[in-house]
Amino acid sequence: MSKPIVVDDNNFDQTVLQSKTPILVDFWATWCRPCLMVAPVLEELADEYEGRITIAKLDVDHNPKTATKYRVMSIPNLIIFKDGQPASQIVGFKPKAQLKKDIDAVID
Amino acid sequence: MVEQYDIVIIGGGPAGLSAGIYASRALRKSLLIEMGFTGGQIVDAEFVENYPGFPDGISGLGLTGLMHRQAEKFGLNTLMAEVTGIELNGESRIVKTSSGDFASKAVIIASGSERDKLGALGEAEFSGRGVSYCATCDGAFFRDQVVAVVGGGDAAITEALHLTSFAQQVIIIHRRQALRATPLLGRRAAADPKLAFRWNSVVEQIEGGDVVKSLRLRNVKTDDVSTLDVSGVFIAIGFKPNTAYLKGMLPLDTDGYIITNEKMETDVPGIYAVGDIRAGSIRQVVSATGDGATAAVYAEEYIIEHERF
Numbered sequence: 001m002s003k004p005i006v007v008d009d010n011n012f013d014q015t016v017l018q019s020k021t022p023i024l025v026d027f028w029a030t031w032c033r034p035c036l037m038v039a040p041v042l043e044e045l046a047d048e049y050e051g052r053i054t055i056a057k058l059d060v061d062h063n064p065k066t067a068t069k070y071r072v073m074s075i076p077n078l079i080i081f082k083d084g085q086p087a088s089q090i091v092g093f094k095p096k097a098q099l100k101k102d103i104d105a106v107i108d
Numbered sequence: 109m110v111e112q113y114d115i116v117i118i119g120g121g122p123a124g125l126s127a128g129i130y131a132s133r134a135l136r137k138s139l140l141i142e143m144g145f146t147g148g149q150i151v152d153a154e155f156v157e158n159y160p161g162f163p164d165g166i167s168g169l170g171l172t173g174l175m176h177r178q179a180e181k182f183g184l185n186t187l188m189a190e191v192t193g194i195e196l197n198g199e200s201r202i203v204k205t206s207s208g209d210f211a212s213k214a215v216i217i218a219s220g221s222e223r224d225k226l227g228a229l230g231e232a233e234f235s236g237r238g239v240s241y242c243a244t245c246d247g248a249f250f251r252d253q254v255v256a257v258v259g260g261g262d263a264a265i266t267e268a269l270h271l272t273s274f275a276q277q278v279i280i281i282h283r284r285q286a287l288r289a290t291p292l293l294g295r296r297a298a299a300d301p302k303l304a305f306r307w308n309s310v311v312e313q314i315e316g317g318d319v320v321k322s323l324r325l326r327n328v329k330t331d332d333v334s335t336l337d338v339s340g341v342f343i344a345i346g347f348k349p350n351t352a353y354l355k356g357m358l359p360l361d362t363d364g365y366i367i368t369n370e371k372m373e374t375d376v377p378g379i380y381a382v383g384d385i386r387a388g389s390i391r392q393v394v395s396a397t398g399d400g401a402t403a404a405v406y407a408e409e410y411i412i413e414h415e416r417f
Binding site: 029031032033034035036037038039040041044060061067071072073074075076077089091092093095096097 | 143144145147149151152169188190206235236237238239240241242244245246248249250318319340
């Protein structure tokens with residue numbers, strides 16, 4: 001049972017940018033309703049895609065440096081990083097089927 | 109083998125949760141299907157001050173969290189899935205979802221509505237780059253900047269008032285001469301020194317480079333065009349009912365809301381519609397919960413009648 005990991009300003013470079021597997025980072029905050037909607041979907045995806053993609057969460061409230069660097073102005077904001085580069089970006093709540101399509105497009 | 113339920117509820121906002129409380133308390137095998145997290149749009153509200161029983165107010169998240177707990181206490185099952193359609197099979201209603209099909213004697217549709225798009229040039233291009241549909245989500249990214257809110261109803265004014273705690277200035281752009289919001293909200297808006305108004309104005313184009321830099325406005329009375337420099341624009345012009353998955357199986361009013369009678373019955377026996385998705389709804393938590401209870405009670409009656417034969 002794989003679960004989303006938590007990343008922050010300090011370990012972003014090491015955990016995300018140097019990750020060998022693709023990694024989806026959910027830029028979120030506690031005050032954001034659509035972020036709450038996305039959370040249980042990502043928990044399921046973390047399990048279903050175990051080993052193929054890592055699911056990570058970054059709280060924009062406590063990690064403004066990374067949020068600013070990737071110009072996050074709207075949350076939830078899901079950025080899929082592959083080889084240290086953003087490969088895909090999904091803004092706002094999207095149903096699970098759509099997220100799977102976006103993930104598959106990056107990892108396949 | 110398709111799993112059989114007495115009542116399937118589509119949508120986990122206040123209307124769906126209330127239907128769930130009534131259905132499961134009536135000992136009906138009930139399932140509530142929600143795409144993500146339960147609570148519905150009211151979760152956006154920092155403070156609900158007009159729901160009876162909470163004289164000191166309560167957060168939207170707190171209120172719907174209590175509703176969810178209450179429904180689960182009576183045995184309501186919840187499933188996270190996207191509903192893709194409803195099919196009729198004799199007396200049975202088949203709810204098709206991304207996680208399989210569910211057969212039910214009655215179905216209560218409570219899938220609500222979502223923010224309407226403005227339809228202005230540049231809107232899609234700058235979505236997430238200065239164009240937002242959720243001030244509670246994105247307000248903090250516009251600290252000390254100038255932002256605009258498009259709309260003049262309760263949602264627009266609530267968003268604008270929320271944004272004043274972050275932004276340097278908030279400009280409300282409204283196509284009429286006066287607000288449609290409730291007088292209490294209108295009074296709060298008029299008294300707020302950070303709020304300014306552009307009356308009789310519509311947004312023709314959202315412009316910028318990487319991110320939003322300005323709006324091109326047109327005055328609908330004079331046809332004068334002007335440019336307004338802003339870093340963000342929050343769109344709150346209205347709502348669009350979430351009925352796409354119904355693929356025209358139920359009659360809708362001219363705005364696309366599901367037509368029901370006073371029992372919340374739609375045109376199809378055993379299918380009910382409640383809350384924001386229903387034509388004539390006043391879009392309040394208190395009316396949504398009332399709708400949910402009404403539908404659950406009549407669905408119960410409908411099931412009993414059909415069990416007799």
